[in-house]
Amino acid sequence: MILCYSGTGNSRYIAQRIADELQDNIVDLNEKIKTNNYSSIETGGDVILVVPTYAWRIPKIVSNWLYKTKFIGAKRIWFVMNCGSEIGNATKYNLMLANDKHLDYMGTKQILMPENYIAMFNAPQLEEAKGIVEKAEINIKETIKYIREGKAFLKPCHNLYDRFMSGLVNPLFYHFFVKAAAFKVKDTCTGCNQCVKKCPMNNIQLIDGKPVWGKNCTHCMACICYCPQEVIEYGKKSVGKPRYRFEQLKIK
The missing domain is CATH 3.40.50 (Rossmann fold)
Structure with a gap:
């Protein structure tokens, strides 16, 4: 298995x-x-x-x-x-x-x-x-x-x-760096709920149509990389960087 x-x-x-x-x-x-x-x-x-x-x-x-x-x-x-x-x-x-x-x-x-x-x-x-x-x-x-x-x-x-x-x-x-506090979302977020679905820790919820992160994060990058509008940032560290998800490669 x-x-x-x-x-x-x-x-x-x-x-x-x-x-x-x-x-x-x-x-x-x-x-x-x-x-x-x-x-x-x-x-x-x-x-x-x-x-x-x-x-x-x-x-x-x-x-x-x-x-x-x-x-x-x-x-x-x-x-x-x-x-x-x-x-x-x-x-x-x-x-x-x-x-x-x-x-x-x-x-x-x-x-x-x-x-x-x-x-x-x-x-x-x-x-x-x-x-x-x-x-x-x-x-x-x-x-x-x-x-x-x-x-x-x-x-x-x-x-x-x-x-x-x-x-x-x-x-x-893990102690000092793996935290969700730096995740932010732009005003152009459509509230599609994709980040909520992808989070394996149930650490994200939509409040007033926008994602809000809790304190139980593992830094898998699923929320930021699967955001279809690319409106999630990790502070300034992710600004301008390409998002990566394997499906984009279209490799079968």
């Missing part, structure tokens, strides 16, 4: 590629998390987790869901993490999670995909993003091959920087 959480579509695409090749089913963790659904699920023997990288680890909301949910029949777990640059030392924490869930750890695969974190970085333009996805195809095929053959992913090498980012920086990043 494939468990997938996706902010702006990268992980969803990778998960679908794996599902199509292995003829497996995908569980939408966005919906599970949004509805606070922690009921037990029958996974079969193999679990494949496909997620984006948040602050050099798997998203905290995903690890929280994994710890709260009982897997029936699960024996092995592969971690597939996409990122705009690197995943740091995420493998250490994925191994810990697998051990805590009493699952055989089958490794972590890093796949470079277009950047979406416009609260800090620049998202690529359309053609550049398509090129990044095309280059990712080699790693996606390799990922599928290892899982199909029941093999563990190759163990990556980590340096001091990787350990520092996933270890010390990750909790500090």
